[in-house]
Amino acid sequence: MVALEIENITKTFVTDQSKILVLDNVNFTVGKDEFLCLVGPSGCGKSTLLRIIAGLEKADSGRVLFNGQPVTRPTPKITMVFQLFGLLPWKTALENVEVPLEVLGVPKQNRVHIAKEYLQMVGLEGFENTYPHDLSGGMKQRVGIARALALKPEILLMDEPFSSLDELTAKTLRDLVLNIWRNPALPTNTFIMVSHNVEEAVLMADRVVVMTQRPGRIIGEIEIDIPRPRSQHLREKQYFKYVDEVVELLEKGKTTIKDESLLSLTAKRTNNPNT
Amino acid sequence: MTLFQSQYPVISNLPLYTFSTIFRITITLMIAVLWGISFGILAATNKIASLILTPFIDLLQSIPILGCFPMVIGFLLALGPLGIELSVMVLLFTSMAWAIFFGVLGAVRGIPTNIVESSRSFGLTGWRYIRHVVLPAITPAVVSGANLAWCDGWFFMIAAEYVQYGKELIYPPSGGLGYLLAKITYEYKDMTVAIVLLVFITFIVVYFNTLTWHKIMERASTGTFKPVFRMDLSGVGKLGVARATSWLHFERVHWPKSFSIVSQRLRKYTYIEKIIAVALVLSIIFFILFSIRDQFPTLETIQNGFSQPPAEELISLPLLIALTMGRLAAAYGISLAVAIVMGVLAAEHKKFASIFYPLYDIGQGVPILALFPVIFLGLNQLIGIPRIALELTCIVMLVLDMIWYMFLNIVSAVKNIPTEIDEVGRLLGFKGIKRITHIVIPSILPAIVTGSILSWGTGWNTIIFAEYLPSTEPTIPPLSIPGLSSLLDKAGYEYGNTVILIFMLGIIAAIVLLMEALVWRRLLRKFEKYHVEV
Numbered sequence: 056m057v058a059l060e061i062e063n064i065t066k067t068f069v070t071d072q073s074k075i076l077v078l079d080n081v082n083f084t085v086g087k088d089e090f091l092c093l094v095g096p097s098g099c100g101k102s103t104l105l106r107i108i109a110g111l112e113k114a115d116s117g118r119v120l121f122n123g124q125p126v127t128r129p130t131p132k133i134t135m136v137f138q139l140f141g142l143l144p145w146k147t148a149l150e151n152v153e154v155p156l157e158v159l160g161v162p163k164q165n166r167v168h169i170a171k172e173y174l175q176m177v178g179l180e181g182f183e184n185t186y187p188h189d190l191s192g193g194m195k196q197r198v199g200i201a202r203a204l205a206l207k208p209e210i211l212l213m214d215e216p217f218s219s220l221d222e223l224t225a226k227t228l229r230d231l232v233l234n235i236w237r238n239p240a241l242p243t244n245t246f247i248m249v250s251h252n253v254e255e256a257v258l259m260a261d262r263v264v265v266m267t268q269r270p271g272r273i274i275g276e277i278e279i280d281i282p283r284p285r286s287q288h289l290r291e292k293q294y295f296k297y298v299d300e301v302v303e304l305l306e307k308g309k310t311t312i313k314d315e316s317l318l319s320l321t322a323k324r325t326n327n328p329n330t
Numbered sequence: 331m332t333l334f335q336s337q338y339p340v341i342s343n344l345p346l347y348t349f350s351t352i353f354r355i356t357i358t359l360m361i362a363v364l365w366g367i368s369f370g371i372l373a374a375t376n377k378i379a380s381l382i383l384t385p386f387i388d389l390l391q392s393i394p395i396l397g398c399f400p401m402v403i404g405f406l407l408a409l410g411p412l413g414i415e416l417s418v419m420v421l422l423f424t425s426m427a428w429a430i431f432f433g434v435l436g437a438v439r440g441i442p443t444n445i446v447e448s449s450r451s452f453g454l455t456g457w458r459y460i461r462h463v464v465l466p467a468i469t470p471a472v473v474s475g476a477n478l479a480w481c482d483g484w485f486f487m488i489a490a491e492y493v494q495y496g497k498e499l500i501y502p503p504s505g506g507l508g509y510l511l512a513k514i515t516y517e518y519k520d521m522t523v524a525i526v527l528l529v530f531i532t533f534i535v536v537y538f539n540t541l542t543w544h545k546i547m548e549r550a551s552t553g554t555f556k557p558v559f560r561m562d563l564s565g566v567g568k569l570g571v572a573r574a575t576s577w578l579h580f581e582r583v584h585w586p587k588s589f590s591i592v593s594q595r596l597r598k599y600t601y602i603e604k605i606i607a608v609a610l611v612l613s614i615i616f617f618i619l620f621s622i623r624d625q626f627p628t629l630e631t632i633q634n635g636f637s638q639p640p641a642e643e644l645i646s647l648p649l650l651i652a653l654t655m656g657r658l659a660a661a662y663g664i665s666l667a668v669a670i671v672m673g674v675l676a677a678e679h680k681k682f683a684s685i686f687y688p689l690y691d692i693g694q695g696v697p698i699l700a701l702f703p704v705i706f707l708g709l710n711q712l713i714g715i716p717r718i719a720l721e722l723t724c725i726v727m728l729v730l731d732m733i734w735y736m737f738l739n740i741v742s743a744v745k746n747i748p749t750e751i752d753e754v755g756r757l758l759g760f761k762g763i764k765r766i767t768h769i770v771i772p773s774i775l776p777a778i779v780t781g782s783i784l785s786w787g788t789g790w791n792t793i794i795f796a797e798y799l800p801s802t803e804p805t806i807p808p809l810s811i812p813g814l815s816s817l818l819d820k821a822g823y824e825y826g827n828t829v830i831l832i833f834m835l836g837i838i839a840a841i842v843l844l845m846e847a848l849v850w851r852r853l854l855r856k857f858e859k860y861h862v863e864v
Binding site: 106110131134135137139140141142143154155206 | 442444445447448449450451452453454458462463466467469
């Protein structure tokens with residue numbers, strides 16, 4: 056079953072002097088209960104794509120269909136975990152999880168209950184009344200995850216959720232996220248994660264979608280067929296085979312650009328015989 | 331006290347005057363805070379509002395406010411005693427509102443993208459967004475802005491409570507500390523009582539600064555959300571200096587005049603913004619001319635204005651400009667030299683710091699304008715020639731006013747010289763004077779420029795007051811030394827010549843803006859490169 060359809064998304068950023076094409080005709084679908092990972096070099100527009108899916112940005116053309124309905128603005132059915140956490144510094148961990156529930160109109164007692172429950176789930180019991188400033192990076196991201204899940208969304212978007220954490224913390228949180236994804240008791244089972252870490256993508260995703268350097272295009276998709284839990288298979292050949300495949304696609308994405316710019320150069324030359 | 335009372339009956343009103351001054355400042359501050367928050371948020375979130383408001387308010391604040399005072403009084407005098415109270419509050423408001431406005435503007439714009447995005451993605455929009463995100467985010471800026479406004483309020487209050495307008499002495503019916511001080515110095519000419527009163531005023535200001543404001547700021551800054559304060563202050567200015575200053579921690583928290591104002595003002599405007607600003611200023615000038623139209627017919631007004639006294643003095647305008655600029659420059663030079671010595675010593679040696687920091691505390695707390703009559707009286711007794719005494723008083727006041735901006739900027743900059751730079755200097759063998767000239771001074775140049783801009787800004791306000799000493803008896807003409815601002819004061823207070831008053835204001839504003847464009851902006855750009863990113 057398809058949860059999300061991304062159709063012909065194109066996006067251009069206009070700066071003072073120039074227009075930059077960031078996303079060029081991007082198409083893919085995300086299945087229900089799938090863990091999809093978007094991989095690409097930095098600046099390829101993968102974060103922009105995620106923001107378009109979240110309804111935070113508008114695409115110039117194309118559309119995002121969620122259960123057949125176009126997404127035009129943020130909805131509680133699609134929530135997001137941010138690279139820099141996006142916590143409100145003036146609210147405690149508990150209040151940070153509560154705020155989106157308040158927006159939905161959940162009564163006070165209920166939302167405290169829910170927020171506590173989710174903080175407990177991400178392992179933050181006892182830190183409810185701590186302010187973000189006094190939490191470590193990993194703990195902040197745990198709050199971010201609890202906040203996103205507390206709304207019981209159908210789709211969870213993650214924008215490089217582990218890249219501002221140290222490797223050890225990142226490893227623990229990857230396991231946490233995978234456990235949440237596999238937990239049938241939770242309604243959130245479709246995950247889309249943006250990453251530039253190939254090993255992380257192969258470890259976590261059902262399918263890795265690889266993007267080219269700017270302008271971002273889909274250059275290929277790789278189904279990762281390693282049995283879960285994958286941490287047991289990290290030393291096996293097939294794992295490295297998948298990593299190599301993704302890296303190869305990424306390399307190809309780079310060279311494509313070079314070839315194209317060379318092509319356009321030669322095209323100009325042929326158009327202009329004097330030079 | 332009883333001794334004083336028998337000599338000066340007015341002293342018995344001290345409690346009432348103290349209360350009325352504090353009350354006046356507090357009420358105006360509350361209005362200014364409400365205005366600043368609402369318009370700051372509006373300008374930061376609405377593009378059209380920002381296009382109109384920002385350049386307009388920016389221009390408004392580059393005109394020395396004290397110069398507008400005679401005009402405000404002229405307009406509101408018709409309302410009687412209430413009008414005087416009102417005009418004092420209007421003047422106060424105009425001195426307070428800008429710092430808060432620009433603080434709020436900077437803070438709202440400085441909310442990090444990840445917070446803006448996460449709030450939007452979780453549905454925080456409209457009023458909810460303001461309540462949960464914007465208001466907490468701007469709290470530190472509002473508090474520090476309000477503190478600046480409070481200090482500015484005292485500065486202007488002293489000037490506003492005792493004004494000679496035409497042949498009349500004007501003061502608010504409920505009196506005030508500024509009125510009392512002026513009365514004692516000008517009418518009774520008693521230095522001792524004046525100094526006692528001055529100490530009393532300084533005590534009140536320092537008391538509120540170190541206790542009340544310190545507490546409010548601590549509550550807003552520490553404990554719960556420390557990082558916001560940093561984020562907010564460093565997010566505002568593009569200048570490294572502003573960032574450096576935000577890291578400065580004395581024993582007590584100090585919030586110098588808003589640095590954001592400087593960087594905001596020096597920000598380059600877009601073409602459209604410039605056009606809108608020019609259009610707005612023109613329409614305001616038109617409006618002012620239009621509203622005084624009843625007093626005089628239009629074209630004739632201008633001709634009339636330029637043919638009435640003190641128009642004859644306009645011939646020597648270049649000389650007047652040179653004199654006023656000369657005074658400012660002399661005071662600036664002195665402040666710069668002293669502040670560099672004091673600043674470097676205070677930043678490098680704890681011993682000096684323990685002397686200079688309290689000095690700074692008090693120096694900042696003294697309402698400079700209140701010192702004016704006292705210094706003059708002292709110097710006059712010493713020298714005996716009123717004009718020379720006034721000349722000296724003017725420069726002393728300017729120095730006392732300018733020096734603290736320079737000092738604070740220099741201390742913070744020296745303290746924030748990156749360790750790497752310092753270590754490189756030591757490895758290369760720079761010591762003593764060589765270290766100062768090769769390492770310290772170049773590293774603090776950006777801070778010196780920022781301090782200079784602030785110093786000149788406040789200097790212009792002070793000099794409008796300091797070239798002109800109102801007299802108490804109608805028969806004795808006020809004492810003045812030739813200069814731009816004494817002419818402005820004469821036109822405003824003595825002759826009620828609005829045309830020349832506006833003309834002089836225009837000239838001063840033009841000089842301020844020219845200096846900004848030709849001197850400060852260039853220097854800032856040049857020295858910005860000196861800032862080492864840490």
